[in-house]
Amino acid sequence: MEGGQMRSHAAAGSAVVAPSTAERIRSACARGGAAMLAVEGLEPSPTPVHHLLDDGSLAITVPATGLLNGLIVGSGAAGIQAVLEVTDYAPLPLREPVRSLVWLGGRLFTVHPSDVSPLLDAIATSSPNPALLQVNTDTIEATAGDTPCALVRLEIDSVVVADSTGAESIGVGDLLAASPDPFATLESCWLQHLESAHRDVVDRLADRLPAPLRHGRVRPLGLDRYGVRLRVEAADGDHDVRLPFPKPVDDATGLNQAIRMLMGCPFLNGLRARRI
CATH class of the missing domain: 3.20.180.10 (PNP-oxidase-like)
Structure with a gap:
């Protein structure tokens, strides 16, 4: 999405019917694209799991032994401010591969140990992801060679998407009311x-x-x-x-x-x- 070089058009004589902004965001997240978690003062951290929960928060994995998780644990009930950036890449090698960028801002909190296993099961039921096996609990151990991860929660307070048509923000309620496209994962x-x-x-x-x-x-x-x-x-x-x-x-x-x-x-x- 290079400034001034990307333009969107509608086919001549056709009324454009397209997904809502909320649907596009849900689909981008459902595809499990690349995501980076940004916290002030730290290098951005990749997050292989970023799953929208029914309460409007995001379940995210972060390195269990890193500074980021230490800050989240140390913040207690206050949490820490963070932004998750989800990049939706085109599935073909285009000269400009980024189709859209989604920014979800809010505060990060730990997940209570007793809630980790049920939450992992709920995520795996709707969105199976091998990265879930990297989260350490009493019954799930990180796969050999992988970095152990901790499950944290991002309470969202802002949602913005940008693509070739421009940038737009939506409310968390609109995001929850929308569904991913039925063909998103295929x-x-x-x-x-x-x-x-x-x-x-x-x-x-x-x-x-x-x-x-x-x-x-x-x-x-x-x-x-x-x-x-x-x-x-x-x-x-x-x-x-x-x-x-x-x-x-x-x-x-x-x-x-x-x-x-x-x-x-x-x-x-x-x-x-x-x-x-």
Whole structure:
């Protein structure tokens, strides 16, 4: 997202239907992208686990033996101010790979030892993550060779997302009310497969772009229940274009039909037209 070089467009003649800001943030977090925890006076620390809880706080892992965890433990009920930055990377090697940045600010607190195991189980049920095995409890030991981690909680008081369209803040209530996109965790695999094995589909979708954008290199950028996003890497910079589906979809069958319609395929799912 280089200043002045990234531009977003809507397909000509189409009403853009897109995820809400809260949905985009939930999806970015659900994909488990790279995240860094920043606390004043310390080097940013990577956080392989950052899971939104039902109460609006984030469960985060930090190195158990590091200075950061010592500060959190020492702060007691006061907690310490921190910002979690989540980076949503494109699943393809684009010349500008960052699709969006999310900043979640608030205060960090320890998780009581008796609450760690139940919380880990709850997180693993909805978002299995091998990094959870690095959290030491009475029953879970860090995997050999991994750095033992502690589970902490970030009570969120501010949420901001920035992408090629600009920056926007939302309330924690809006974030909790939203759900991740149903295809969020599968998006990377699907787009990589689309790029490597179905270039003809990308070319057909590129025919829907505004005429001035058909001369650059067109790459799959994003996929959600509302439509497909394409990145055009052109001589004058990068351009992001959303091609909306006729209506939102919720499963693989609906997604397949919606993409065929965008391509202009006359027979959905390969069915022949019925004779009259």
